[in-house]
Amino acid sequence: MAEDEHMSGRKFFAVTVLNSAITIVEAVGGLLSGSLSLLSDAFHNLGDTFSVIISYIAHRISLRDEDERNTFGYGRAQILAAMLNAVLLIVVSIFLVVEAIKRLTHPETINGELMMTVAIIGLIANLASTVLMHRGAKHNLNMKATYLHFLSDTLSSVGIIFGAAMVQWYNVVIIDPIITIIVAVYITCESWPIIRHTITILMQGAPKIDYDTVKQDLMQIDGITNVHHIHIWMIDENRIMFSAHINMRDMLLSEAEPIYHQVEELLAKKYGICHVTLQAEDFRGRGEEMILNEDLKQQLLKRQNEK
CATH class of the missing domain: 3.30.70.1350 (Cation efflux protein, cytoplasmic domain)
Incomplete structure (x- = not known):
């Protein structure tokens, strides 16, 4: 349980504020610039905000002592939170892939300069959140699922910056939905093992022991x-x-x-x-x-x- 103590109220508050702010900035920036990848990142950050709240509530519940109702304690609250967060990531990714495919067939004009500015702000905020959550991701599925939200958004921001450069310098607007699809596929691939592992635990599965x-x-x-x-x-x-x-x-x-x-x-x-x-x-x-x-x-x- 000591591994989880880092998830203090201050870190929880800091990460929540960061993601709430960047969600608003990227949503407005995506609408004004016409960038789907920025809007997708805004969706991810909105999911991150809910993820942190769910993660923190589950963490607090898991600290309860064993009692007559739960003789093994409340540790599985974090397993449920990890599964919920991973499923949320995959659902959002599927939605974004569908929207990106639509953009591939019907490209739209994009403001590359505004897209670049907002993406850089998003990268800084997402990177800060990732660093704050990194420590707990090593030994806790709940924290790992939340950390994965932030890591995916950090990588997404890097991709958006690259896409913004391609749009601004070469007017290659098709790169925007392509980056969205790449990030969505990556997030899905990273989320599935978490879901599989949480299902194994909830089914009272055994670890790999001979x-x-x-x-x-x-x-x-x-x-x-x-x-x-x-x-x-x-x-x-x-x-x-x-x-x-x-x-x-x-x-x-x-x-x-x-x-x-x-x-x-x-x-x-x-x-x-x-x-x-x-x-x-x-x-x-x-x-x-x-x-x-x-x-x-x-x-x-x-x-x-x-x-």
Whole structure:
């Protein structure tokens, strides 16, 4: 959670003000100059403003302690915010590509000088916002999605400046919608992995861990004779949960606890697992599969009822 503390109220306020201001400037500049790429950047900046607000609210919610309603805490609020922001980026990108294609077939006159001036102002504001959000983007999907908004707008501003130069010096107005399409495609390509990762987390998907290796490592611990019914899932991008049934020789509870500690230490150091739940068994389940699927579960229940 310490990685998120940088998202202070001051930074939130500064980024919100910057993006609100540049949205107005680029929207007016785009309408006056006739530049679609400036208008597209204004749309992106408007999305950025909402993104920061959503991101900050989710961040504050995620800081709440665990309670009876959410025993694993509220960290997934940031996962939902990351997905929402990434989806918003893709929706806006699709809209802008459609508009850019229309411009390709029906080019319009563009004021290159005004387009250049507004684009430079946009670049400065977007770059400042990107720097402010950079730190948290490394370890937090929510911050990464928001950071991606600003990074995409910074790159868009660079492209718009290039386009403005082409319009002003060579009157190549077709470059404006082409830049819009390039930036939109780039944003979509960068946003999709975030959506895919958030879906995996919300579906309680497992990180890329070799289950066979996990079992082999646990079997090396003295006192464990078998491991089955393993479950590994992500609460968020930084917390991995683990549960399993382990067969152990018949022993006192005081003898089992040191083995539990060894399991927890191994899983934390080698696999980054932060929460471990173990069910100790003697002979029960020794011949069962490592991952228990629904069909196998029904078969086991049927066997037990027959007995």
